[in-house]
Amino acid sequence: xKKEDLPQDKSKLENFTREMCYVKNKxxxxxxxxxxxxxxxxxxxxxxxxxxxxRIEEAKKSVARGALSPIVxxxxxxxxxxxxxAAYTGFWRISIKRHFKPKVFQKLSTKxxxxxxxxxxITIEELKNFNGKD
Amino acid sequence: MEKTKSFDHxxxxxxxxxxxxxxxxxxxxxxMSEPLAFGLGVGLFYIHIPFMKINHGPAxxxxxxxxxxxxxxxxxxGIKIKRKKFRxxxxxxxxxxxxxxxxxxxxxxxxxxxxxYFPKEYRFHFNAHNIIVYGKENGRYFVSDPVMETxxxxxxxxxxxxxxxxxxxxxxxxxxxxxxxxxxxxxKLKKAIVIALRxxxxxxxxxxxxxxxxxxxxxxxxxxxxxxxKIGVRKSSLNLGQIVRMQEEIGTGGGGFRxxxxxxxxxxxxxxxxxRLYQISDEITKSGDFLRASAVRMAAIYKxxxxxxxxxxxxxxxxxxxxxxxQKTFLKLYKMKFNINA
Numbered sequence: 001x002k003k004e005d006l007p008q009d010k011s012k013l014e015n016f017t018r019e020m021c022y023v024k025n026k027x028x029x030x031x032x033x034x035x036x037x038x039x040x041x042x043x044x045x046x047x048x049x050x051x052x053x054x055r056i057e058e059a060k061k062s063v064a065r066g067a068l069s070p071i072v073x074x075x076x077x078x079x080x081x082x083x084x085x086a087a088y089t090g091f092w093r094i095s096i097k098r099h100f101k102p103k104v105f106q107k108l109s110t111k112x113x114x115x116x117x118x119x120x121x122i123t124i125e126e127l128k129n130f131n132g133k134d
Numbered sequence: 135m136e137k138t139k140s141f142d143h144x145x146x147x148x149x150x151x152x153x154x155x156x157x158x159x160x161x162x163x164x165x166m167s168e169p170l171a172f173g174l175g176v177g178l179f180y181i182h183i184p185f186m187k188i189n190h191g192p193a194x195x196x197x198x199x200x201x202x203x204x205x206x207x208x209x210x211x212g213i214k215i216k217r218k219k220f221r222x223x224x225x226x227x228x229x230x231x232x233x234x235x236x237x238x239x240x241x242x243x244x245x246x247x248x249x250x251y252f253p254k255e256y257r258f259h260f261n262a263h264n265i266i267v268y269g270k271e272n273g274r275y276f277v278s279d280p281v282m283e284t285x286x287x288x289x290x291x292x293x294x295x296x297x298x299x300x301x302x303x304x305x306x307x308x309x310x311x312x313x314x315x316x317x318x319x320x321x322k323l324k325k326a327i328v329i330a331l332r333x334x335x336x337x338x339x340x341x342x343x344x345x346x347x348x349x350x351x352x353x354x355x356x357x358x359x360x361x362x363x364k365i366g367v368r369k370s371s372l373n374l375g376q377i378v379r380m381q382e383e384i385g386t387g388g389g390g391f392r393x394x395x396x397x398x399x400x401x402x403x404x405x406x407x408x409x410r411l412y413q414i415s416d417e418i419t420k421s422g423d424f425l426r427a428s429a430v431r432m433a434a435i436y437k438x439x440x441x442x443x444x445x446x447x448x449x450x451x452x453x454x455x456x457x458x459x460x461q462k463t464f465l466k467l468y469k470m471k472f473n474i475n476a
Contacts, residue, residue: 001388001423012255017282019384020147022169022393024419030169030397032147034283040433041382044375045255047436048189051372079247081190084259084301 003033011037012045052079063132069105070130071096074120088119141239141268143278143285147387147394148172148197152280153241153264154204158213160239161315165323173398174210174326175203176334178391178418180350180460182357189258191376194354196390198337200262200303204241204310206333210326214313219306223294226307230267230275230293233311239268239278243308245299251279251286256384261303267293281384320405324474327402334395335468339461348460355453362446370446371436378429378436389422396422406472417463421456428452 003023013019018034025031059076062068075085082093089096091112098104099112110124117124141160146152146168154171172178179198186193197203208215220226233240245261246252269276274287288296297307338347345353354377361370381390396418403411431449434440 001393001419001426006388012253013384016251016253017284019281020145020168020387022147022387022397030393030400032168034145035388038382040429041378043433043437044378045383047372047375048379049255051190079189079258080301087300087302087304 003031006033006035007038007040008035009037009039009042011042013037052076060132063130065132066102069100069102070127070132071105071116072100073130073132074116074122074127078120085119089115091115141266141278144168144280145283146280148177148203148385148391149264149280150200150203150262151175151177151394153266154207156266156278156280157239157241157312158208158315161312163211163315163318167401169394169397169401171207172203172391172394173334173402174330175205175207176330176337177203178334178395179337180347180390182345182350182354184345189376191373192354192357194377194380196381196386196392201243206330208312210330211316211318211322213315215310216313217308217310219308221306223298223307226297226309227290227294230309231270233309234267234270234275238311239266240309240311241266242293242297243305243310244296245301245305246296247299248292248295250288250292251282259299259301261299261301261305321474324406327405328472328474331402331467331470331472335464339464339468348457348464351453351457351460355450355457358446358450358453362441362443367441371438371441374432374449375436378432381425382429389425392418392422392425406474408472410470414463414467417459421459421463424452424456424459428456 001021001023003025006021006023014036018036020032021035022030023033056073056076059068059073063070063073075081080088082096085096086093091099099108113124113127117127120127142156144152144156144159146155148168151168151171154175155166155168158166158171175198177197179195181195183193205215218229220229230240230242242265243261244263244265245259246263247257247259249257249263264280266278266280267275268278274289275293276285277288278285297305299305341347344350358370358374361373365373382388387394396415399411399415399418403409403415428449431445431452435445435449
């Protein structure tokens with residue numbers, strides 16, 4: 001990449017930092033230059049977040065319908081997947097999958113709820129009282 | 135307590151290169167720079183792991199395993215690195231404090247998700263970020279994060295969160311620092327560079343597996359061709375977006391690390407006084423440029439402008455082109471003989 005081709009587009013890094021890029025200067029040598037961003041990847045990041053928001057919205061609706069437990073919603077809200085949640089809680093995936101069922105979730109002990117609440121950095125009340133409706 | 139003596143923050147494209155560069159420079163290796171650390175660390179790579187998913191998308195990497203760059207770079211120069219992982223945060227913090235009291239800046243592996251000075255949009259569950267902790271004052275730790283323009287600080291509890299993030303590649307309080315740094319003369323550096331060049335070209339051109347090295351690009355291309363019919367345009371768009379982020383996002387220096395490596399080759403050419411390496415450097419630059427062009431084509435798909443099969447084919451053709459170029463280049467590099475004693 002030539003130095004004059006390095007894009008300086010707006011990105012989410014604005015006000016945080018600029019990133020270091022390696023470009024060729026007029027002499028044909030490599031040089032380090034800071035870039036504020038590139039539209040192409042800003043849009044890729046945006047797309048990824050749209051998908052995250054979709055998943056959160058889907059989870060919220062499922063909780064409101066009573067099809068899934070709030071754990072699913074908070075898992076999506078924290079951009080976690082099963083393996084990450086399993087690592088944060090120490091539960092097996094198969095148990096987590098069971099806890100996704102509202103009926104099983106109702107009967108969870110306070111101890112287990114506390115583990116989930118800690119993983120999501122919320123209180124037990126927030127976890128228990130989330131109904132996906134508001 | 136006062137700040138440790140003359141630790142200089144160095145901004146780099148990639149976090150691990152940055153930690154390696156800063157720490158080695160701190161210990162007296164003034165010639166160390168990011169491209170050199172990356173090159174000596176045999177950093178350039180490509181792999182497309184089938185069946186595995188990262189953030190619901192394809193598992194692709196343009197570099198070697200996290201942690202390997204520093205490991206290999208220091209090993210090649212005969213530098214010993216001390217590493218420690220911990221079960222409990224208290225033990226981890228005690229050890230960190232004792233190192234800071236000694237005045238030694240240390241590298242820490244951290245998770246990005248809880249990192250407060252990162253923009254929210256960049257905070258996914260990625261656990262192989264690297265920072266340097268170099269001091270402490272009023273309960274706050276001084277942090278030099280190589281991808282940031284300036285130094286920052288973290289409280290003890292923030293540091294606990296990031297050092298004990300969980301999930302894949304969990305850091306477990308991983309802390310590391312060079313233990314003894316010998317004097318490195320020019321001959322030793324030359325030898326290390328030659329070995330690193332050979333190792334890197336071996337990884338890229340000699341592994342007879344479709345998913346690793348230059349041929350990996352071809353494998354990805356093949357997958358891309360099938361995506362629209364197999365998983366639909368929407369999911370394929372997300373997958374392409376993920377490839378672009380892996381390739382271009384902060385930490386790569388652009389073009390999937392190719393430009394950093396080309397800069398290393400340029401440096402190697404100067405140190406070894408070997409003009410053939412300038413030519414290899416140009417070819418890797420070209421590969422980086424191809425990757426940038428390919429990112430633009432992929433962007434047109436995930437922005438929803440071009441979404442027909444022919445556009446996916448174009449992207450895949452681009453990947454084939456990169457595979458061919460890198461295969462040829464690295465094979466040439468692999469077969470090259472160097473005379474370092476001259």
